[in-house]
Amino acid sequence: MTAIDPDTLDAEARRARLFTRINKADAWFQVLGLSWVTPILKAVAGDNPRAQFSEIWRLLGVPILAIGIFLVAWGTLAPKVQTSLGAIPGPAAVWEQVGNLHADAIREGEKEVAFYERQDARNAEHIANGDMDKVRDRPYTGKPTYYDQIWTSIKTVFFGFLIASIVAIPLGIMAGLSPTANAAINPMIQIFKPVSPLAWLPIVTMVVSAVYATNDGMFSKSFLVSAITVTLCSLWPTLINTALGVASIDKDLVSVSKVLKMNTYTKITKLVLPSALPLIFTGLRLSLGVGWMVLIAAEMLAQNPGLGKFVWDEFQNGSSQSLAKIMVAVLTIGIIGFMLDRVMYALQSMFTFTEQR
Numbered sequence: 001m002t003a004i005d006p007d008t009l010d011a012e013a014r015r016a017r018l019f020t021r022i023n024k025a026d027a028w029f030q031v032l033g034l035s036w037v038t039p040i041l042k043a044v045a046g047d048n049p050r051a052q053f054s055e056i057w058r059l060l061g062v063p064i065l066a067i068g069i070f071l072v073a074w075g076t077l078a079p080k081v082q083t084s085l086g087a088i089p090g091p092a093a094v095w096e097q098v099g100n101l102h103a104d105a106i107r108e109g110e111k112e113v114a115f116y117e118r119q120d121a122r123n124a125e126h127i128a129n130g131d132m133d134k135v136r137d138r139p140y141t142g143k144p145t146y147y148d149q150i151w152t153s154i155k156t157v158f159f160g161f162l163i164a165s166i167v168a169i170p171l172g173i174m175a176g177l178s179p180t181a182n183a184a185i186n187p188m189i190q191i192f193k194p195v196s197p198l199a200w201l202p203i204v205t206m207v208v209s210a211v212y213a214t215n216d217g218m219f220s221k222s223f224l225v226s227a228i229t230v231t232l233c234s235l236w237p238t239l240i241n242t243a244l245g246v247a248s249i250d251k252d253l254v255s256v257s258k259v260l261k262m263n264t265y266t267k268i269t270k271l272v273l274p275s276a277l278p279l280i281f282t283g284l285r286l287s288l289g290v291g292w293m294v295l296i297a298a299e300m301l302a303q304n305p306g307l308g309k310f311v312w313d314e315f316q317n318g319s320s321q322s323l324a325k326i327m328v329a330v331l332t333i334g335i336i337g338f339m340l341d342r343v344m345y346a347l348q349s350m351f352t353f354t355e356q357r
Helices: 007-029 037-044 049-080 089-127 146-177 180-193 198-212 221-247 251-259 264-302 308-316 322-351
Strands: none
Touching: 007 037, 007 308, 037 049, 049 089, 089 146, 089 322, 146 180, 146 221, 146 264, 146 308, 180 221, 180 251, 198 251, 198 264, 221 264, 251 264, 264 308, 264 322, 308 322
């Protein structure tokens, strides 16, 4: 019998551990939309490079090729379409505006820093002279940068989404557990689910203006109007999927809960939620996507701060660069929407065992 070299066994063990780590990391690469990293790592580790290169081409090469074809078609056809704001900008013109918007943000940031430095120096002089009544702390009122608009929209959509989730999940659990509650809630779902955000917006605006009379509260009126509009339009997918998930729980588990004489709270936390979480998260992902689309429309129509207002302002501006800036905003909206979905899927992967993508 031929003796096995201990060094060979050790090398094989190290290689096996390496592939185990790669396979574990693959789950997170899938979550982050970076599934193409796995075959690259496997190819580098020597796991059938030919097969891995084929997988790299499918997961990375084909998407890059498709994007390249899209950019070439865009750059070729765009100049041939003339609009009231000039020709449709190509990729180069849009990228140029990305740089311009970044430069504008830097300049605005420098102005803000200079403003507060002047204010601090002026206040220090008043304090030194004993003129405490002349000390003033005023906020900077310069125009919001493109990054400010992005951050405003992200904060608004998450606030509206949070309210929608707080409302929809308990109602969905009630509808899933009780046929009577389902009979009561279902007509409201069928009536209000199809309502456009453009129909909700004037109602929300009037209600917020009447109820939230102060301008010095924690939230601005424009923020609340946009957030509540997002809430009213985005809660339905979560509510429906939660009810469906709860109603689909294995009947044997329900029977076990009765045998063990679980109280309602224990039944919900130990049985209902763990079993329904995959569908609940599916509803949350759908709700967040709907909320993001609704928010942009609400900001455009109500002229509330955010990316929607940025798009509308550039359309109204009508300069030669406006159309390119609008396309920058469109691409930004799409990228952020993708990232929001990935965030929700990451949370779903942390709390559930579903293989759903």
